[in-house]
Amino acid sequence: MTPGLDLDFHGAAVLRPDGLDHAPLCVADGRIVEGASGGRRVDLTGWTICPGIVDIHGDGFERHVAVRRGALPAMDEGVLATEAELAANGITTALLAQFFSWEGGMRGPDFAARLVAAWQAASPRVATDLRLQLRLETHVIDDFPQAEALIEEGGIGHVVFNDHLPHDRLAAGRTPPRLTGQALKSGRSPEAHLALLRGLEARSAEVPQAVTALAARLLKRGVRIGSHDDRTPADRAWYRAIGAHLSEFPETLEVAGAARAAGDGIVMGAPNVVRGASHAGKVSAREVVAAGLCDALASDYHYPAPRLAVRALTEAGICDVVQAWRLVSEGPARLMGLTDRGRIAEGLRADLVILKADTGRIGGTMAGGRFTYLATPLAERLIA
Structure with missing residues (x-):
């Protein structure tokens, strides 16, 4: 699997196995990691991240x-x-x-x-x-x-x-x-x-x-x-x-x-x-x-x-x-x-879907830490 991006998502509601929380979600080398990835910090306030x-x-x-x-x-x-x-x-x-x-x-x-x-x-x-x-x-x-x-x-x-x-x-x-x-x-x-x-x-x-x-x-x-x-x-x-x-x-x-x-x-x-x-x-x-x-x-x-x-x-x-x-x-x-997938937990594949919190529309999809779909307005946050 080609290595994915190293990203630290902040401000989003994250659907973990026990429910939604707002703790940061970090991705490195195609996996979900604990602590900062050392990569780019992305503000996802107003978005919800769910398992792919x-x-x-x-x-x-x-x-x-x-x-x-x-x-x-x-x-x-x-x-x-x-x-x-x-x-x-x-x-x-x-x-x-x-x-x-x-x-x-x-x-x-x-x-x-x-x-x-x-x-x-x-x-x-x-x-x-x-x-x-x-x-x-x-x-x-x-x-x-x-x-x-x-x-x-x-x-x-x-x-x-x-x-x-x-x-x-x-x-x-x-x-x-x-x-x-x-x-x-x-x-x-x-x-x-x-x-x-x-x-x-x-x-x-x-x-x-x-x-x-x-x-x-x-x-x-x-x-x-x-x-x-x-x-x-x-x-x-x-x-x-x-x-x-x-x-x-x-x-x-x-x-x-x-x-x-x-x-x-x-x-x-x-x-x-x-x-x-x-x-x-x-x-x-x-x-x-x-x-x-x-x-x-x-x-x-x-x-x-x-x-x-x-x-x-x-x-x-x-x-x-x-x-x-x-x-x-x-x-x-x-x-x-x-x-190795289906949940947001440390060590699993970074398979994620990012949805607008108020509408449920998909702004981005990530498979193995690589974006497979990215649309406005989420794309603008990542490009800026």
């Missing part, structure tokens, strides 16, 4: 890397644009959640391989810690070797299992919803797409053994695994049994409760919190947070959402700012196994 946001699951990058469905092929430039958006929203560590699915298009294996290549080209050029998560569809069992090779090649440390097949419709011999639109996105005819879905459904009995074996190999390699959209406590129990101890976006309060009782990590969507309800008709993330059943909030499809979710939770009286901010910093860092 750790985004454990986000696919908002798609708008940057798949411009008009591939009209602009330089995907690494899209990754750089994604990093700029992340930084502007206070995100200092981000998992880019990429599908590996029968759905094709931006969710298909070929697109996933292109994203890995673009990430490998772009991520060393930025200070934001960009990582990859693979969202692997359970029924693409013939493509598991390709997925496993991509995980190895890209050094992907997080894999989450999805099952988006419309089982009820297929089992009943009915046409799945949105078939034509989905087929066009995949580059298939509706007839070919439906035949593919029926073929995958017909092999459902093979899926548990294939997923169990793959999970064992991934765990042996040190990959963290989880599941996405758990529908029932039984679903969660099955994934837990194969070593997937992370539950992303459980669909009911009952499932979240079952995950908590077993000690699993629970991730909910920050946009769900901001809206006050799930856009897909599932459990309200506010309800899950209020019940003490959430460890982390993820940007999902909207990078401003984690910061906005903190405000929504505090304004609704669901939790205080320390508890709310923990859901977007310390909580996701812990679930990702990153012990």
Whole structure:
């Protein structure tokens, strides 16, 4: 990591693990230090400094890397644009959640391989810690070797299992919803797409053994695994049994409760919190947070959402700012196994977001002691 700036911030309200205080915050060599850094003194009266946001699951990058469905092929430039958006929203560590699915298009294996290549080209050029998560569809069992090779090649440390097949419709011999639109996105005819879905459904009995074996190999390699959209406590129990101890976006309060009782990590969507309800008709993330059943909030499809979710939770009286901010910093860092970030404490990475105290707007973001985003009027204080 390139050394960052040596700076002593004074006058700001600083969100430390026990709450807000106004003690100076000093940064040296990319870390938070006790006492003066020996560097420049900066007056941040009127600003609040919080831990950098750790985004454990986000696919908002798609708008940057798949411009008009591939009209602009330089995907690494899209990754750089994604990093700029992340930084502007206070995100200092981000998992880019990429599908590996029968759905094709931006969710298909070929697109996933292109994203890995673009990430490998772009991520060393930025200070934001960009990582990859693979969202692997359970029924693409013939493509598991390709997925496993991509995980190895890209050094992907997080894999989450999805099952988006419309089982009820297929089992009943009915046409799945949105078939034509989905087929066009995949580059298939509706007839070919439906035949593919029926073929995958017909092999459902093979899926548990294939997923169990793959999970064992991934765990042996040190990959963290989880599941996405758990529908029932039984679903969660099955994934837990194969070593997937992370539950992303459980669909009911009952499932979240079952995950908590077993000690699993629970991730909910920050946009769900901001809206006050799930856009897909599932459990309200506010309800899950209020019940003490959430460890982390993820940007999902909207990078401003984690910061906005903190405000929504505090304004609704669901939790205080320390508890709310923990859901977007310390909580996701812990679930990702990153012990060097997520809090403002001596020796940790200087991953910080600086907000205007009266409006909550972001003036600057710092990752590893390096500014990744800086805007007026905060920039003027540092330049003066």
